[in-house]
Amino acid sequence: TTPLTHDSAIIIVGGAGTIGSSTALHLCRRGYKNITLLDVYGFPSDYAMHGSSQSAGASDINKIVGSSNSGTRGEITEMTMDMWRNDPVFKDYYHEVGELSAAADSEHIADLRRSYEAKLSHPVKSKEIKWLSNREEIITHCPHLASGLIDGWQGIWNERAGWGAANDAVDSVGRELRRFGVKMVFGQGGTFDRPLLDDDTTRCIGVITKDGAKHYADRVVMATGAWSPSLIDLEGQCVSKCWIVAHLELSEEEAVRYKSIPVVYNEEVGFCFEPRFIPHHQPGKDRWIIKLCDEFPGYTRFMETQPFGAGQPIKVSVPRSHSAHPTDTVPEEGQHRLRRVVEVMLPEFKDREFVKSYMCWCTDTADAEWLFCQHPGHPGLYLATGDSGHSFVTLPSAGSQVVDLLEGKASAERMRKWAWRPGRGDPEHTGRGGEPPKDLGDLKGWAHGDDERAE
Ligand code: FAD
Structure with a gap:
C-alpha cells in the first residue's frame, strides 16, 4: 500500500457507529484531512431514533461506563474514563452515579473477588472500589435495593463509574466530525x-x-459491528x-x-x-424511562449468505x-427473564408493563478481544470489529487504538491480541462461557408482520 500521510484518503465503513465514529475522531485529532464515513444510517443515528436493535453504541438511551475488568481491556477502559470525565466531546454525556457489580452464585462471587483483588495493587483504582459482602453493605450504597431480592449478593462497588447517554454521545x-x-x-x-x-x-x-458507486481510498476501515461477518468472510472469528x-x-x-440510583449489574x-x-x-x-437488560448467552440468527471472500454461501x-x-x-x-430483572432489582414495578422491548446486536470473538488488524489477503483493508459486547464504554478511545494500527504504532502485544486469528479461543462459546446461544430461528414471539428470515 502507499505510505500513510495526513492527505491519504481514508474510508470508514460503519462510521456512524461506536468504533467507526471514534476512529474518525482520532484521525481528525491527529491531523488527517481526507476522511469519508460511509454508513447505512447517519447522525443522529436512525437506529437510535427508532429505539432500535442496531448493535449498539449508537442506539440506546444508556450504557454502562466503568470497568471491573483487568488486562488490556481494563487498561483501555481506564484511559477512556479520563476522556469521559474531561473531554468536551464526551463529558456532558457521562453520569457518574456509581456501579454495583454483584452476584449470588459462589463461582461468580469468586470471579468478582479475583477481579477486585487484582485491582488492589493499582494506586488509584484501589481507592475507588470497595468489596460489599452483605445485604446491609449493599443497601448503604444502593438504598433502592432495600426491597430487592438480593439475599446472598456480594460484589464490587465502584464509585467512579456510571452510565453514558449512548445515542447523545x-x-x-458526529457534530465534532462535521466541524472537522x-x-x-x-x-x-x-x-x-x-x-x-x-x-x-x-x-x-x-x-x-x-x-454501485466506487469510492477510492488509500485505506478502508471496516467498523461495521455485528454486520461485519456477513459483509466480509471472517472465517468464523x-x-x-x-x-x-x-x-x-x-x-x-x-x-x-x-433519580441518581447507581447502575446495578448482576451477571x-x-x-x-x-x-x-x-x-x-x-x-x-x-x-421518564428506566432501561433494563437481562443476562443470558445471547441469540444467534444463522442463515446462508455469501460475504466478500467466501467462495460459496x-x-x-x-x-x-x-x-x-x-x-x-x-x-x-426473554420476556420472562426481563420480568425477573424487575422483580429482583425494581420490585415496586413488578406488575408494570414494558413500554418497549427489542433486540440489540453485537459481535463476539472467541476470546472476547477485538479484531483490529489488516486483512491478511487484502492490503489496505482493515478490520475494526469484534466488540464482544463491551465496546461502548470505549467510545472515546477505541478509535485511538485503530489509528495506532493504521500508523503502525500499536504495541506488539496489542497487535498479537487483536490479530487475524481463526481457530484461537473457544469458538463454541465465543468469549462468554456458559451455555451455547440459542438461535432466533428456533424461538417464538419476536418476529411480527413479516418473514423472520428476511433482512
Ligand atoms: P456499532 O456501534 O453497531 O456500529 C456498526 C455500524 O456499522 C452501524 O452504524 C451500522 O449502521 C453500520 N453498518 C452496518 N452495515 C453496514 C453496511 N453494509 N454499510 C455501511 N455501514 C454499515 N457496551 C458497553 O460498553 N456498556 C454497556 O452497558 C453495553 N450494553 C449493551 C447492551 C446490549 C443489549 C448490547 C447488545 C450491547 C451492549 N454493549 C455495551 C456493547 C456495545 O454497545 C458494543 O460493543 C458497541 O457499541 C459495538 O460498536 P461497533 O462500532 O462495533 O458497532
Missing part, C-alpha cells in the same frame, strides 16, 4: 456492498456501495448475537425517587439504570435490525 462525535469537515455518505450510497480491488484483485483501493432490552416508564414522582440476572428523561417536541409527551449469524423491522419484539422466553 455518538451524536456529539469529514465527508459523510449515508443511506444506499453509504451502504457497503464489497471492497474495490486493484487489477491484481488483492490490494484494496476503496469500496463499492449498494448504489466473529459470531454476531443479540441481547434484549426493555423500557419501563415512570411517572415524574417515581422518577424523582429513583445471573441482568442490569438496570436510573430513569432517564426523554424530551419530546410535543408538549406533554416527555417521558456459508452459514453466518446475520443481524436483523429493528429499524428495518420496527414491529419486531423479543422472544417469549
Whole structure:
C-alpha cells in the first residue's frame, strides 16, 4: 500500500457507529484531512431514533461506563474514563452515579473477588472500589435495593463509574466530525456492498456501495459491528448475537425517587439504570424511562449468505435490525427473564408493563478481544470489529487504538491480541462461557408482520 500521510484518503465503513465514529475522531485529532464515513444510517443515528436493535453504541438511551475488568481491556477502559470525565466531546454525556457489580452464585462471587483483588495493587483504582459482602453493605450504597431480592449478593462497588447517554454521545462525535469537515455518505450510497480491488484483485483501493458507486481510498476501515461477518468472510472469528432490552416508564414522582440510583449489574440476572428523561417536541409527551437488560448467552440468527471472500454461501449469524423491522419484539422466553430483572432489582414495578422491548446486536470473538488488524489477503483493508459486547464504554478511545494500527504504532502485544486469528479461543462459546446461544430461528414471539428470515 502507499505510505500513510495526513492527505491519504481514508474510508470508514460503519462510521456512524461506536468504533467507526471514534476512529474518525482520532484521525481528525491527529491531523488527517481526507476522511469519508460511509454508513447505512447517519447522525443522529436512525437506529437510535427508532429505539432500535442496531448493535449498539449508537442506539440506546444508556450504557454502562466503568470497568471491573483487568488486562488490556481494563487498561483501555481506564484511559477512556479520563476522556469521559474531561473531554468536551464526551463529558456532558457521562453520569457518574456509581456501579454495583454483584452476584449470588459462589463461582461468580469468586470471579468478582479475583477481579477486585487484582485491582488492589493499582494506586488509584484501589481507592475507588470497595468489596460489599452483605445485604446491609449493599443497601448503604444502593438504598433502592432495600426491597430487592438480593439475599446472598456480594460484589464490587465502584464509585467512579456510571452510565453514558449512548445515542447523545455518538451524536456529539458526529457534530465534532462535521466541524472537522469529514465527508459523510449515508443511506444506499453509504451502504457497503464489497471492497474495490486493484487489477491484481488483492490490494484494496476503496469500496463499492449498494448504489454501485466506487469510492477510492488509500485505506478502508471496516467498523461495521455485528454486520461485519456477513459483509466480509471472517472465517468464523466473529459470531454476531443479540441481547434484549426493555423500557419501563415512570411517572415524574417515581422518577424523582429513583433519580441518581447507581447502575446495578448482576451477571445471573441482568442490569438496570436510573430513569432517564426523554424530551419530546410535543408538549406533554416527555417521558421518564428506566432501561433494563437481562443476562443470558445471547441469540444467534444463522442463515446462508455469501460475504466478500467466501467462495460459496456459508452459514453466518446475520443481524436483523429493528429499524428495518420496527414491529419486531423479543422472544417469549426473554420476556420472562426481563420480568425477573424487575422483580429482583425494581420490585415496586413488578406488575408494570414494558413500554418497549427489542433486540440489540453485537459481535463476539472467541476470546472476547477485538479484531483490529489488516486483512491478511487484502492490503489496505482493515478490520475494526469484534466488540464482544463491551465496546461502548470505549467510545472515546477505541478509535485511538485503530489509528495506532493504521500508523503502525500499536504495541506488539496489542497487535498479537487483536490479530487475524481463526481457530484461537473457544469458538463454541465465543468469549462468554456458559451455555451455547440459542438461535432466533428456533424461538417464538419476536418476529411480527413479516418473514423472520428476511433482512
Ligand atoms: P456499532 O456501534 O453497531 O456500529 C456498526 C455500524 O456499522 C452501524 O452504524 C451500522 O449502521 C453500520 N453498518 C452496518 N452495515 C453496514 C453496511 N453494509 N454499510 C455501511 N455501514 C454499515 N457496551 C458497553 O460498553 N456498556 C454497556 O452497558 C453495553 N450494553 C449493551 C447492551 C446490549 C443489549 C448490547 C447488545 C450491547 C451492549 N454493549 C455495551 C456493547 C456495545 O454497545 C458494543 O460493543 C458497541 O457499541 C459495538 O460498536 P461497533 O462500532 O462495533 O458497532
